[in-house]
Amino acid sequence: MNWQSGFESIISEDVHLAPLTWFGLGGRARYFVKPTNEAQLSEIIKRLGEARVPIYILGNGANLLVRDQGVNGAVIQLSQPALKSVQIDGRTVTVGAGADMMQLVRAMCKAGLGGIEPVAGIPGTVGGHIRMNAGGAFGDIGSAVASVTMLDAEGNLYTRYRDDLVFGYRQCNITGKVIVKAVLELQPEDPEQLTKRMKEIWLYKKNSQPMGENNAGCTFKNPEGQSAGKLIDLAGLKGTAVGGAMISRRHANFIVAREGTLSADVLGLIEHVQTIVESRFGVKLEMEVVIW
């Protein structure tokens, strides 16, 4: 039996990944899989593992650069309704990893449940946010997470609880292959106050980041006690370009992809910035954006 047997309707081949990422760049996926439920997802992971096909999990592609040659493996996206459902029980919210975080933040503020509004304006899915521990000056998603349910490489489902989960700066100790769902523990608050706070956070982001241009958020992690954007700015690199890729003039840690940009341009610019910043300040900038 080949790994696709019986799943032909949820598997496509040679799928363009660029439109599925915020950078809008990159080649195709050899296979693209959209499971309709947890059981299918689990079986697909198991079969891909047995067939030794590399697996890539795609959220909203907001922190992702896909190389021009694409990926020779199976990209899985949890975009079907059963994998992005939201259930509210008092202050506990169980949410599928495929759910859109910006929509969830708005819905929770409206429902008078606080705790995830610090990630307002940060694009991505619940799975992507948890994997990256998305956040910023106002807080991060990790502090609201009570448990995470995931699949291991053999397709077995298991859950890890708060005591066992460690969320750090743009990282967490989750080693599962796929985050399937999470339980968030939120606090009842006045919906009007929450919505006001959410809007303020969103406005702060809108005014400090190049939201309207193709990008994948901060390119590099902040080195301990320093700001990557400030180092890039001090090195005089704002506005520097390789092909169509350019260091944003608005926020030096953002690379924007103008029309005609190749992923190779972005990779070239990343290398250039790392070389200059290291030679000027002795700091090796580490990637925040994930490269496939």
Ligand SMILES: Cc1cc2nc3c(=O)[nH]c(=O)nc-3n(C[C@H](O)[C@H](O)[C@H](O)COP(=O)(O)OP(=O)(O)OC[C@H]3O[C@@H](n4cnc5c(N)ncnc54)[C@H](O)[C@@H]3O)c2cc1C
């Ligand atoms: C305009 C803009 C502003 C941004 N601002 C911020 C910010 O302020 N703070 C911040 O932290 N980030 C920011 N980002 C980056 C991005 O929004 C976050 O990293 C977000 O968490 C990415 O989620 P995603 O679903 O798009 O993940 P993707 O980009 O699709 O994937 C990112 C990584 O997570 C993995 N992943 C995704 N879903 C799952 C899953 N279900 N199970 C296992 N692994 C998974 C992927 O395999 C990949 O390794 C910004 C991005 C943009 C475009």
